[in-house]
Amino acid sequence: MSAQEIDAAGLSVRNLNKRFGGLTVASDLNVDLPPGSRTALIGPNGAGKTTFAGLVTGILPPSSGTIMLDGEDITRLSAARRVKRGIVRTFQITTLLKAMTPREHIRLAILERRNLGWRMFSGASDFRDVESEAASILEQLILREDADRRVDRLPYGKQRLVEIAIALALRPRILLLDEPAAGVPSGESGVIIDAIRTLPEDLAVLIIEHDMDLVFSFAKRIVVLVSGAILTEGEPGEIAADPRVRALYLGEEAHG
Amino acid sequence: MDLSSLKSRLVVDLGLLAASIAMFFVLPDQLGFATRVITTVLFVLSLDLVLGYAGIPTLGHAAIFGIGAYAAGLYALHVSSEPLSGLLVAGIAGAVIAFLTGLLLLRVNKLTLVMISIAMAQIALEIANQASGLTGGADGLGGFELGPVLGLFAFDFYGYTAYGYALAVTWLLFLVMRRLMASPFGISCQGVREQPRRMEALGVSVYWRLVAIYTIAGSIAGVAGGLATQTTQFVSLEVLGFTVSAEALIMLIIGGTGRLYGAIIGTILFMSAHDIAAGIAPANWLFVIGALVIVVVLVTPRGLLSILPWGSR
Numbered sequence: 001m002s003a004q005e006i007d008a009a010g011l012s013v014r015n016l017n018k019r020f021g022g023l024t025v026a027s028d029l030n031v032d033l034p035p036g037s038r039t040a041l042i043g044p045n046g047a048g049k050t051t052f053a054g055l056v057t058g059i060l061p062p063s064s065g066t067i068m069l070d071g072e073d074i075t076r077l078s079a080a081r082r083v084k085r086g087i088v089r090t091f092q093i094t095t096l097l098k099a100m101t102p103r104e105h106i107r108l109a110i111l112e113r114r115n116l117g118w119r120m121f122s123g124a125s126d127f128r129d130v131e132s133e134a135a136s137i138l139e140q141l142i143l144r145e146d147a148d149r150r151v152d153r154l155p156y157g158k159q160r161l162v163e164i165a166i167a168l169a170l171r172p173r174i175l176l177l178d179e180p181a182a183g184v185p186s187g188e189s190g191v192i193i194d195a196i197r198t199l200p201e202d203l204a205v206l207i208i209e210h211d212m213d214l215v216f217s218f219a220k221r222i223v224v225l226v227s228g229a230i231l232t233e234g235e236p237g238e239i240a241a242d243p244r245v246r247a248l249y250l251g252e253e254a255h256g
Numbered sequence: 257m258d259l260s261s262l263k264s265r266l267v268v269d270l271g272l273l274a275a276s277i278a279m280f281f282v283l284p285d286q287l288g289f290a291t292r293v294i295t296t297v298l299f300v301l302s303l304d305l306v307l308g309y310a311g312i313p314t315l316g317h318a319a320i321f322g323i324g325a326y327a328a329g330l331y332a333l334h335v336s337s338e339p340l341s342g343l344l345v346a347g348i349a350g351a352v353i354a355f356l357t358g359l360l361l362l363r364v365n366k367l368t369l370v371m372i373s374i375a376m377a378q379i380a381l382e383i384a385n386q387a388s389g390l391t392g393g394a395d396g397l398g399g400f401e402l403g404p405v406l407g408l409f410a411f412d413f414y415g416y417t418a419y420g421y422a423l424a425v426t427w428l429l430f431l432v433m434r435r436l437m438a439s440p441f442g443i444s445c446q447g448v449r450e451q452p453r454r455m456e457a458l459g460v461s462v463y464w465r466l467v468a469i470y471t472i473a474g475s476i477a478g479v480a481g482g483l484a485t486q487t488t489q490f491v492s493l494e495v496l497g498f499t500v501s502a503e504a505l506i507m508l509i510i511g512g513t514g515r516l517y518g519a520i521i522g523t524i525l526f527m528s529a530h531d532i533a534a535g536i537a538p539a540n541w542l543f544v545i546g547a548l549v550i551v552v553v554l555v556t557p558r559g560l561l562s563i564l565p566w567g568s569r
Contacts, residue, residue, distance in 0.1 A: 095457070117465075129502065166458070
């Protein structure tokens with residue numbers, strides 16, 4: 001493999017901009033997420049973190065710039081097609097089908113990944129290998145006991161875990177975790193942190209998170225976003241020592 | 257679904273089947289009315305796929321029903337009096353029109369969708385009215401005969417064949433729809449209704465999934481229209497009217513959406529109440545129907561079906 005091919009592996013965002021009228025919410029962003037990377041995106045509220053997730057997943061079209069996956073330009077690809085290529089996200093606000101169980105969610109995800117979602121005359125649970133794969137994902141994320149309860153009757157922490165389980169069922173190559181522990185009581189957040197720590201090693205993970213303990217324990221690289229632009233990026237040690245970042249977080253309350 | 261609910265569903269299935277067959281013997285002089293109920297059930301089932309399962313809030317479903325009705329009438333008049341091929345033509349006409357209108361309709365958001373669906377049905381009505389050379393306009397389309405079903409059962413004066421034919425077609429399509437909605441495709445449509453963003457994040461092209469279910473439901477609405485034409489041997493402009501769309505919606509909501517059985521129960525209740533009220537109080541039947549709808553919706557906001565153990569989920 002040549003050096004260029006190694007460079008191209010994974011996701012590369014180049015000179016990405018997003019403007020709504022006169023408001024710039026993403027300004028000249030350059031981010032690389034190679035396989036196996038563990039990156040955190042941090043920044044104050046309104047810095048454009050969720051906008052970035054929207055641009056990468058294809059929900060928002062960029063104003064300019066390119067997004068490459070393994071050297072291929074996917075900037076114009078629809079959100080659904082990007083999922084098929086392995087760019088998968090979890091939602092900041094739990095986005096589950098209330099009346100369905102964790103098993104049904106994971107089944108649905110596997111069926112769609114395997115392009116069985118158009119099958120009209122098989123029962124949804126008729127595919128034996130889908131069922132066994134769903135069972136192993138439930139096992140892996142310690143959801144077995146809750147597998148057949150409606151998700152809206154599960155504690156919030158478990159619901160967040162189901163979000164991650166669905167994402168894994170899609171066999172992602174690039175995984176965006178949008179505040180995976182947001183709103184979870186601290187007593188329940190342990191299982192989520194464990195789930196994040198045991199993600200497949202070759203997966204590229206980008207985590208958007210406010211909890212600095214989680215960020216610094218998980219990320220190998222941190223990107224700091226302020227007002228839609230990258231303020232700085234580096235290893236956790238560098239970021240922690242950066243006076244601008246410290247000012248940003250210590251001064252956040254003062255600035256509102 | 258657990259075993260007890262499976263059992264109770266079987267009981268309901270057999271009860272409905274027995275009741276529908278018993279009509280031949282219990283109320284033989286009401287078969288004309290019963291046939292109208294059956295064809296309406298099929299139409300409301302089709303609306304349930306669209307509105308109940310996929311969450312598409314259409315108020316123009318009569319357009320598809322009416323086009324199926326005219327397709328079956330024109331086919332019988334100009335091509336062949338064979339009924340099953342006529343139903344096929346009606347189903348194809350319904351699917352084609354649903355696909356073409358769905359391409360536009362399913363791009364817009366919900367309130368806009370309601371408005372456009374009403375407008376589309378009004379346009380269809382006006383076209384049928386203007387094209388009187390083809391459709392008979394306000395005089396209606398008649399003067400066609402239908403051959404025997406399967407070459408065996410001739411349509412008779414008492415309506416035995418018409419009822420049995422409508423019943424068999426509706427039961428068959430009901431079983432097909434039930435299978436369909438338990439498939440990966442059917443479940444994904446329900447997912448699109450509840451959380452389109454979630455489904456998109458699973459790699460589902462939400463738009464095409466909606467176009468597909470709308471087209472399938474369109475073929476069923478077309479068949480329902482065709483059945484109505486064949487069993488009455490007449491098509492009037494009313495099949496395209498707003499009342500057809502609106503009443504179907506009321507029937508579905510009374511019974512309960514997204515369960516198929518709700519469409520059956522709601523239609524039977526609404527049409528029976530309508531028929532009885534019109535008999536007792538010809539001047540005030542609308543009042544009776546209005547009161548019925550209000551009571552049912554207040555007592556069971558999720559439809560009559562939610563009273564059953566497996567009816568609510």
